[in-house]
Amino acid sequence: MEEKLANGHSHGKIILMGEHAVVYGEPSIALPFPAAVMTATVKPTTGALLVDCSYYQGIANDMPEVLQSLKKAIETALLSLGKPLRNIRVTIESTIPPERGMGSSAAVAVAVTRAIYQYYGAKLSNEALLELVHLSEQVAHGNPSGLDAVTTSGDEPVFFRKGHPFIPFQLHMDAYLIVADTGVTGQTKEAVSSIASRIENGDQKRTLNQIRSLGELAEQARHYLEQNRPTELGQAMDQAHELLTDLGVSSPELNQLVSAANAAGALGAKLTGGGRGGCMIALAETKEDAEQVSAALREAGAVATWITHLRQEEEK
Numbered sequence: 001m002e003e004k005l006a007n008g009h010s011h012g013k014i015i016l017m018g019e020h021a022v023v024y025g026e027p028s029i030a031l032p033f034p035a036a037v038m039t040a041t042v043k044p045t046t047g048a049l050l051v052d053c054s055y056y057q058g059i060a061n062d063m064p065e066v067l068q069s070l071k072k073a074i075e076t077a078l079l080s081l082g083k084p085l086r087n088i089r090v091t092i093e094s095t096i097p098p099e100r101g102m103g104s105s106a107a108v109a110v111a112v113t114r115a116i117y118q119y120y121g122a123k124l125s126n127e128a129l130l131e132l133v134h135l136s137e138q139v140a141h142g143n144p145s146g147l148d149a150v151t152t153s154g155d156e157p158v159f160f161r162k163g164h165p166f167i168p169f170q171l172h173m174d175a176y177l178i179v180a181d182t183g184v185t186g187q188t189k190e191a192v193s194s195i196a197s198r199i200e201n202g203d204q205k206r207t208l209n210q211i212r213s214l215g216e217l218a219e220q221a222r223h224y225l226e227q228n229r230p231t232e233l234g235q236a237m238d239q240a241h242e243l244l245t246d247l248g249v250s251s252p253e254l255n256q257l258v259s260a261a262n263a264a265g266a267l268g269a270k271l272t273g274g275g276r277g278g279c280m281i282a283l284a285e286t287k288e289d290a291e292q293v294s295a296a297l298r299e300a301g302a303v304a305t306w307i308t309h310l311r312q313e314e315e316k
C-alpha cells in the first residue's frame with residue numbers, strides 16, 4: 001500500500017529595524033529569512049497522535065511544557081478540520097534555532113498547519129492560516145503581534161505598526177544580509193521590561209526620545225530598501241544598534257559580533273529581536289564581502305552564521 005504523506009514548509013524571520021520601539025507604537029520592519037527553514041511531515045499511523053522532533057519523540061499528549069505551543073498548533077489544525085486527534089504522526093525538521101528571535105515558534109505552527117491541511121486535502125487560505133497560527137502563538141508568547149506568523153509564512157518584507165494592518169512591501173535592493181547567532185538564548189521578556197522600568201523609574205524623556213529615533217530609523221530603512229540604498233541602510237543599522245545598546249538591551253557577545261562585522265567590511269550591523277543574546281545582523285554590498293563578514297563573525301565567536309541575498313525585485 002502506498003503510504004500517504006504530506007509536507008508543510010515555512011522559514012525564519014528577522015527583525016531588520018524597530019524592535020523594542022514597536023512596543024511603544026513605533027514602526028518596525030521584519031523580513032522573511034529563507035536561509036533557515038522548517039518542514040513538517042504528516043504520515044498515517046494507527047492509534048495515538050505522535051510527534052517526532054529533535055526535542056521529543058512520542059505521544060503528543062505527553063509532550064513537555066516547552067512544546068505546548070507545538071501541541072496546540074497540531075490540535076488546532078486538526079480540530080478546525082473536524083478530524084480526530086489521532087492516527088497521524090507529525091515529524092518536524094528545522095534549521096531555525098529556537099529562542100533566537102527568528103520566529104521558530106510561529107514557523108513550526110505554520111509548517112504543521114500547512115502539512116495537516118495538505119494531508120487531509122483541505123484548502124487553507126492565508127487568512128485562515130494566520131488565524132490558526134495565532135492561537136498557538138498565544139500559548140508561546142501570550143500576546144503576539146502576529147508579525148512572526150506573517151513573515152514566517154510569506155515571502156515579502158513587512159512594515160508593521162501596532163494597531164495598524166501589516167503592510168507588505170517590495171525590496172529594490174541588491175545587498176547581502178548576514179545573520180549570526182551568539183549561541184546565547186535571547187531574553188526578550190527581560191529586555192522589554194527593562195525598557196519599561198527605565199521609562200517608569202529612570203530618565204523617561206531620554207528613553208522616549210531614543211525609542212522615537214528607532215522608529216524614525218525604521219521609516220528610513222523602508223525607503224532605503226525600496227530604493228536600493230545599501231550604504232544608507234548600513235548606517236541606519238549602526239545607529240539603531242547604538243540606540244539599542246544605550247537602552248540596555250544589547251550584550252557583550254552582541255557588541256563583539258557587531259564590532260567584528262564592521263571591522264570586516266560590513267556596511268552596518270546591529271542586534272536583531274529582543275536582544276540580551278540571540279542574533280545580530282550585518283549588511284554587506286557583495287557576496288564576497290558577505291563571506292568575509294561571515295568568516296569574521298565565526299572567528300569572533302558566532303556559533304552559526306547565515307547569508308541571504310536581499311534581492312532586487314526583478315530577480316525574483
Ligand code: PMV
Nearest residue numbers: 019020022101102188273274
Ligand atoms: O526576539 P523576537 O524576535 O521575539 O522580537 C522581539 C521584538 C520586541 O520588539 C523586542 C518585542 C515585541 O513584542 O515586539
